[in-house]
Amino acid sequence: MATLIIDGQEVHAEEGQTVLEVARANGFEIPTLCYHPQLEPYGACRLCIVEVIRRGRSRLETSCTYPARDGLVIKTKSPPVIEARAVILGLLLSRCPNVPVIQELALEYGITEPPFPVEDPEEKCILCGLCVRTCHELVKADVLNFSQRGIERRVGPPFLEKTRQCIGCGACTIVCPTGAIEIVLEQAGIYKEKPLGPTAAIWVPSLQAVPRVPVIDTDACIRFRQNDRTEGEIADACGVCQMVCEAGAINFDQQDEVVEVDVGTVIVATGFQMWDPAQLSQYSYGKSPNIITGMEFEHLSNAGGITSGEILLADGRKPEQVAIIHCVGSRDHNAHEYCSRICCMYSLKQAHLVRDKTDAAVYEFYMDMRAFGKGYEEFYERVQEEGVVMIRGRGAEVEVLPDGKLRVKGEDANLGRLVYVDVDMVVLSTAIEAPHDANQVAALFGLSRSVDGFFAEAHPKMRPVETNTGGVFLAGAAQAPKDVPDTVAHAGAAASMALALMDQGEVTISPAVAVVDEELCSGCKTCISLCPYTAISFIEEDNVARVNEALCKGCGTCVAACPAGAIEALHFTDEQIVAQIEGVLAWV
Amino acid sequence: MNLDRVNQIINGYGADRAVSLAVLQDIQREYNYLPREALELAAGRLDMPLGEIYRMATFFTAFSLQPKGEYVCKVCLGTACHVRGGARILEAVERELDIKAGQTTSDGKFSLEAVRCVGACALGPIVMVNEEPHAYMTPDKASKLIVQLAAGKVERVEAPPAPRSARAPIDLSSVPPAG
Amino acid sequence: MPRLKSVEELQKLRTQLQKNIESRTETSTTITVGMGTCGIAAGAREVMQAILAELDKRDINAHVTTVGCIGMCHKEPLVDIRQGDEPRITYGNITPAMVSRLIEDHLANGQVVDEWVVGRVAG
Amino acid sequence: MAERHRADLLISCLHGRYPELIPTLQEEIERRGLTGEVGVVEAGCRGLCAMGPVMLIKPGGLFYTNVQPADVPELVEETLIKGRAVERLAYKEPVTHQSVCYYEDIPFYSKQVRHVMHDCGMIDPQSIEEYIAVGGYQALSKALTTMTPKEIIEEVKKSGLRGRGGAGFSTGWKWEATRQSAGDVRYAIANGDEGDPGAFMNRSLMEGDPHAIIEGMVIGAYAIGNVRNAYIYVRDEYPLAVSNLNIALEQAREYGLLGEDILGTGFDLDIKVVRGAGAFVCGESSALMQSVEGKVGEPRPKHYHATERGLWGQPTALNNVETWANIPLIINKGAEWFASFGTENSKGTKTFCLAGQIQNTGLIEVPMGITLREVIYDIGGGIPGGRELKAVQTGGPSGGCIPASLLDLPVDYDSLVEAGSMMGSGGMIVMDDRTCMVDIARYFLEFLKEESCGKCSPCREGIRAMLEILTRITEGQGKMADLETLETLAKTVQTASLCGLGKSAPNPVISTLRHFRDEYVAHIEDKKCPAGVCKALIEYYIIEDKCLGCGLCRRKCPQGAISGEKKEVHVIDPALCIKCGICRDVCKFDAVGVR
Structure with a gap:
């Protein structure tokens, strides 16, 4: 470990640290323009020069490149340092007179005007090379590079032309200290399909989830995209997230894997997905960035979202009129016929948020207001008092006007007239639906699904969390649309059912199960595919079907189907039933 | 290609x-x-x-991304040529060809380059045409050279040869050679 | 081309090669052949070539130079030998056949061939 | 193989002119039946470049200048057959116009001490046989067989040899530092990227005596240890140097003086030529090494010396080609002999290129410590036309201008630095009173503006800013405050730039400001260019009593700015005049003046 003195203060340095790193770690301020902690030091802007006194000799050196050797005496603010920095900033300001970063730094050193003649007042590039080094060292795309030399030096792609080599990652625009690089998207980029989507390859899909876990979008991540470009070879590109993650939580080698766990019970809580409003063209979703779904509104108004919670239009203005359209995709013969149950209340909440955060007028196009929960009706009244305009009647159509305004048309059922309103923003309260892979989950657990596609419970009134498969329970919106309190209650019930089952330590099953008479079984396997509970398996070595009694519900399907008549339902054999009939008829 | x-x-x-x-x-x-x-x-x-x-x-200045003209004229602006008036030679050639240093004439015949020292300082100011040196240039001689090149004939523009007056050989037999 | 495998081989090669550039190296011996019209007419060219061949054969390090008419045209071809600070010895009427003895006696053995000498000039 | 010639004709300084000279000579020799008696050798540089082609005739030492093909028959007849000198071809003393027939009597040579350049011009550089014959590779065999690497380094240290490329770092210490740096692989590089305008010492050496460089490098590689590969970096503008070096390397390999098991000693080394491509900055060590690695030559911060982390991150000894060529001399003749030349801190001899406003333009080699006066007047023959010496520029664009008042300055590393210049690789540009010092400073900055790699901001932007100010001054738009700004800028560019190019870029400004401030003031305050160079500040006029009205200037003026009747005094119209100076060049009566 090296010990050095910075501005009279003794500090310690780790092996391999530079003077700049040590100084910054100890709170000394040194200006830099070409330095980035994730890149190799370059020493081009020379702003970070400090006075280095070594073996009695004093010199100006760039702290970003100078190794923190033992016994150095460093002065970060001595007169020669200040003078040199001032001259350099004067030169840079003369090169780029209209770059705020340079203006501010220059001002710190007392320079207000470019001291030397300015050639091109629009010049923004100070040739710090951060973009070039990022493109080479981190992204490994090697698109940007210098060309020419001396004062003619330029940064750009080969031949200073558009190139297909650029993967459009935008890393250069982020590191550029002066805003000299702009990415022009010629085709819809990855994130241009939906407004208010993620803006980077690492993002938090559920902002209010606990823990707040981000994900890497491998389609957008530079590292994964470079892997594709190198035909599957691991490109050692980027990896900045891994370098900066103090918890060491990022592992690029991680693969999807199948985990096998032995469990006693299963609670299916696969939730729902938002219905895509682009399926109904009358809502013009996708035609204007200001037509958004309720979920997108949540991202927008979340304090951790891209606008830090401010409700803004795509161009950054505050909206002056906002329309919220209920039942988009719900209660609709062209989409889902059921009521999604949560939209009325979240729409009211969003109306409240818009009123609260902006002065915009809010129009709610609703069919019925279903404020059925505790305190919901009161909230509905409060929102009405806040001045939200309630229009009873389905919002029928959204039209994007040439000036960008949005015209929402509908029928006011109370007045019996067609109405329209021109707004800046439309929020579509879209339906929720069963996840797209619900049928696979159903097949896996032997679940039934109701007409709406959600999983069917064993009995709508008496057994709302159980399924027809023993030990498999439902929780939350997997069963049907639910709001948060209902979901919590439902999930609590499912949990206690599961616990109760496991607490017994054993399972009581109905004695009415099917058995195979193996003497008669021909091994045709007809029963196996018919059993809704996967209770029958085929025993290869004996060439017969056998029933797992713990799974069998005694439904009798197999009994009826067996072509050999080899299966019988225990206690419900033909003989027993016939005997029962005969016993009953004995009265006669 | x-x-x-x-x-x-x-x-x-x-x-x-x-x-x-x-x-x-x-x-x-x-x-x-x-x-x-x-x-x-x-x-x-x-x-x-x-x-x-x-x-x-x-x-690197040795490279060009554009095809060069038939005659590449390099006017030396090395220090030695500069103090002997290299810049005036360049101006004269620029005037004659009506292009600036670094350009090629529209007919593709001449490329003009200002170079820094071709290492033949003694012959300065010097103009190299396709690697052939033309020594002791003056603006007037340089203009002439270009005109000649354009007309397709190249005459060497050279320093005046040593005066040929002292033709009488010395007889060395009276002075035995040293060494 | 021979690949040198030791320092000794390099030294041997050098000794051989030195002859090639003999005219450029310092030497104390200069042989001057008079090559005026008179000299050439009397056969000075052949004498000089014989001298060169003889020096080569005996591996003697000497410069051979030519001068114009030395002035004693009747004694041509004239050959002048000077060694260091010794007096300059001029031999006259030299024929190629005499060269061998001249070189052997004067240069190899240090004996001036008195009967052929036509002049001596100090230093 | 021995072929005894009675005479060798050593021809130098062809500079690509008269390619037919040597064939003509050979033909004539054959015609006169002299084949086999007389050798013709195209030898390396002899220094008197301005008088080329020159011919030295051995033995005897007759020396002819400006030999042209037309001179051949006379030359062969008179000199080779009749043994007489052709006086009109002899060297003419510039001042007295006396003919000097013998090489050694020419003052240009008699004041020189040619050690490194000794074989240059004496042997055919494309013949390893001639090099061996004059004692080549003797030092190598001595070093490999009788000396340990340590002893060699000690000897080089003791000799006091300092780098001939500019900064003057002790060669022995550099080798020792490289040897002591941990590394299984080390490298040696010879820097032949002579980029200074007005300097061609290295070119002459590489063209004229390539084996001396190679021999020095083999000895150095052996002394440093673990060097298997070495490189010679040569400007691509020197095609003859590249080809002669490559020929020399190939010959050395064939003779077993390079490659595996050199001279049977078990020592291996190969040397390759790497060509530069026209970038002054590649003379800077870190940029040069980047370039050898196949990258753009851009300097890197040098907190680790190349002796520690150089080429491909390995310890590397990088020396100028002239430094390497000194090594065989030191090994052959010993450190004491070497150190007996030169001064206390600058030992040995140094080659310089004398150029500019001087009689004997050319390449010279002198002992360190010789005074500028001796160099310019005794060797260089003084200023042409009897004009007055104003300054000597040394060290190339990184150096400075030494005023005539310091003419008795000894030429060594430390005195030059003290005078505000530097040794550099050895360019010496002589300037007379027609040279404008502000224009010279502007000239160098213009050069550096083009040659700066542009990586670091003080060098890139600072040079431009200084150049703009200087241009303004030469155009008569300067202010006195500009001088202060120039000094501030110069100081920061000097202290804050990344590499040697930037750090030394302000030297031309600093040294001219220091020694010739009055010229700056004249440009700014009086709006006059005392030397008559800066176009915006001068005016061409016809001196009435000298003009005979011949009309030549009128015909030559490209602008038609001169008018006048035949046999009457002509007049220049200042409004049309573009100050090209052609009228002044062509006037046979000195009737065009500048004011």
Whole structure:
């Protein structure tokens, strides 16, 4: 470990640290323009020069490149340092007179005007090379590079032309200290399909989830995209997230894997997905960035979202009129016929948020207001008092006007007239639906699904969390649309059912199960595919079907189907039933 | 464009980026400039980013991305030639050809370059035309040279030879040679 | 081309090669042949070539130079030998056949061939 | 193989002119039946470049200048057959116009001490046989067989040899530092990227005596240890140097003086030539090494010396070609002999290129410590036309201008630095009173503006800013405050730039400001260019009593700015005049003046 003195203060340095790193770690301020902690030091802007006194000799050196050797005496603010920095900033300001970063730094050193003649007042590039080094060292795309030399030096792609080599990652625009690089998207980029989507390859899909876990979008991540470009070879590109993650939580080698766990019970809580409003063209979703779904509104108004919670239009203005359209995709013969149950209340909440955060007028196009929960009706009244305009009647159509305004048309059922309103923003309260892979989950657990596609419970009134498969329970919106309190209650019930089952330590099953008479079984396997509970398996070595009694519900399907008549339902054999009939008829 | 020569050049060195500079020099010599297709091929063969090749091609003054004229006139502006008036020679040639240094005439006949020292300071100010030196230039001589070149005839513009008056040989027999 | 495998081989090669550039190296011996019209007419060219061949054969390090008419045209071909600070010895009427003895006696053995001498000039 | 010639004709300084000279000579020799008696050798540089082609005839030492093909028959007849000198071809003393027939009597040579350049011009550089014959590779065999690497380094240290490329770092110490740096692989590089305008010492050496460089490098590589590969970096503008070096390397390999098991000692080394491509900055060590690695020559921060982390991150000894060529001399003749030349801190001899406003333009080699006066007047023959010496520029664009008042300055590393210049690689540009010092400073900055790699901001932007100010001054738009700004800028560019190019870039400004401030003031305050160079500040006029009205200037003026009747005094119209100076060049009566 090296010990050095910075501005009279003794500090310690780790092996391999530079003077700049040590100084910054100890709170000394040194200006830099070409330095980035994730890149190799370059020493081009020379702003970070400090006075280095070594073996009695004093010199100006760039702290970003100078190794923190033992016994150095460093002065970060001595007169020669200040003078040199001032001259350099004067030169840079003369090169780029209209770059705020340079203006501010220059001002710190007392320079207000470019001291030397300015050639091109629009010049923004100070040739710090951060973009070039990022493109080479981190992204490994090697698109940007210098060309020419001396004062003619330029940064750009080969031949200073558009190139297909650029993967459009935008890393250069982020590191550029002066805003000299702009990415022009010629085709819809990855994130241009939906407004208010993620803006980077690492993002938090559920902002209010606990823990707040981000994900890497491998389609957008530079590292994964470079892997594709190198035909599957691991490109050692980027990896900045891994370098900066103090918890060491990022592992690029991680693969999807199948985990096998032995469990006693299963609670299916696969939730729902938002219905895509682009399926109904009358809502013009996708035609204007200001037509958004309720979920997108949540991202927008979340304090951790891209606008830090401010409700803004795509161009950054505050909206002056906002329309919220209920039942988009719900209660609709062209989409889902059921009521999604949560939209009325979240729409009211969003109306409240818009009123609260902006002065915009809010129009709610609703069919019925279903404020059925505790305190919901009161909230509905409060929102009405806040001045939200309630229009009873389905919002029928959204039209994007040439000036960008949005015209929402509908029928006011109370007045019996067609109405329209021109707004800046439309929020579509879209339906929720069963996840797209619900049928696979159903097949896996032997679940039934109701007409709406959600999983069917064993009995709508008496057994709302159980399924027809023993030990498999439902929780939350997997069963049907639910709001948060209902979901919590439902999930609590499912949990206690599961616990109760496991607490017994054993399972009581109905004695009415099917058995195979193996003497008669021909091994045709007809029963196996018919059993809704996967209770029958085929025993290869004996060439017969056998029933797992713990799974069998005694439904009798197999009994009826067996072509050999080899299966019988225990206690419900033909003989027993016939005997029962005969016993009953004995009265006669 | 036939790029066989580029492949041959690279084969001669082995496809390693350490030889990139030599490869570019040979391409420049072969084609008299660096054709874009040749650069793209070289980048691929040497496993270098095209941007790096482009950077080298624009960094070193020996390279040109544009074809050169039939006559490449290099006016030396080295220090020795400068103090003997090299800048005035350049101006004269610029005036005569009506192009600036670094440009090629529209008929593709002349390229004009201002170079820094061709290492023949004694002959300064010097103008090199396609590697042939023309020594002891004056603006007037330089203009003449261009006119001659344009007309297709090249006469050597040379320093006046030593005066031929003292023709009488000395008889060395009276003075025995030393050493 | 021989690949040198030791320092000794290099030294041997050098000794051989030194002859090639003999005219450029310093030597104390200069043989001057008079090559005026008179000299050439009397056979000075052949004498000089014989001298060169003889020096080569005996491996003697000497410069051979030519001058114009020395002035004693009747004694041509004239050959002048000077060694260091010794007096300059001029031999006259030299024929190629005499060269061998001249070189052997004067240069190899240090004996001036008195009967052929036509003049001596100090230093 | 021995072929005894009675005479060798050593021809130098062809500079690509008269390619037919040597064939003509050979033909004539054959015609006169002299084949086999007389050798013709195209030898390396002899220094008197301005008088080329020159011919030295051995033995005897007759020396002819400006030999042209037409001179051949007379030359062969008179000199080779009749043994007489052709006086009109002899060197003419510039001042007295006396003919000097013998090489050694020419003052240009008699004041020189040619050690490094000794064989240059004496042997055919494309013949390893001639090099061996004059004692080549003797030092190598001595070093490899009788000396340990340590002893060699000690000897080089003791000799006091300092780098001939500019900064003057002790060569022995550099080798020792490289040897002591941990590394299984080390490298040696010879820097032949002579980029200074007005300097061609290295070119002459590489062209004229390539084996001396190679021999020095083999000895150095052996002394440093673990060096298997070495490189010679040569400007591509020197095609003859590249080809002669390559020929020399090939010959050395064939003779077993390079490659595996050199001279049977078990020592291996190969040397390759790497060509530069026209970038002054590649003379800077870190940029040069990047370039050898096949990258753009861009300097890197040098907190680790190349002796520690150089080429491909390995310890590397990088020396100028002239430094390497000194090594065989030191090994052959010993450190004491070497150190007996030169001064206390600058030992040995140094080659310089004398150029500019001087009689004997050329390449010279002198002992360190010789005074500028001796160099310019005794060797260089003084200033042409009897004009007055104003300054000597040394060290190339990184150096400075030494005023005539310091003419008795000894030429050594430390005195030059003290005078505000530097040794550099050895360029010496002589300037007379027609040279404008502000224009010279502007000239160098213009050069550096083009040659700066542009990586670091003080060098890139600072040079431009200084150049703009200087241009303004030469155009008569300067202010006195500009001088202060120039000084501030110069100081920051000097202290804050990344590499040697930037750090030394302000030297031309600093040294001219220091020694010739009055010229700056004249440009700014009086709006006059005392030397009559800066176009915006001068005016061409016809001196009435000298003009005879011949009309030549009127015909030659490209602008038609001169008018006048035949046999009457002509007049220049200042409104049309573009100050090209052609009228002044062509006037046979000195009737065009500048004011």
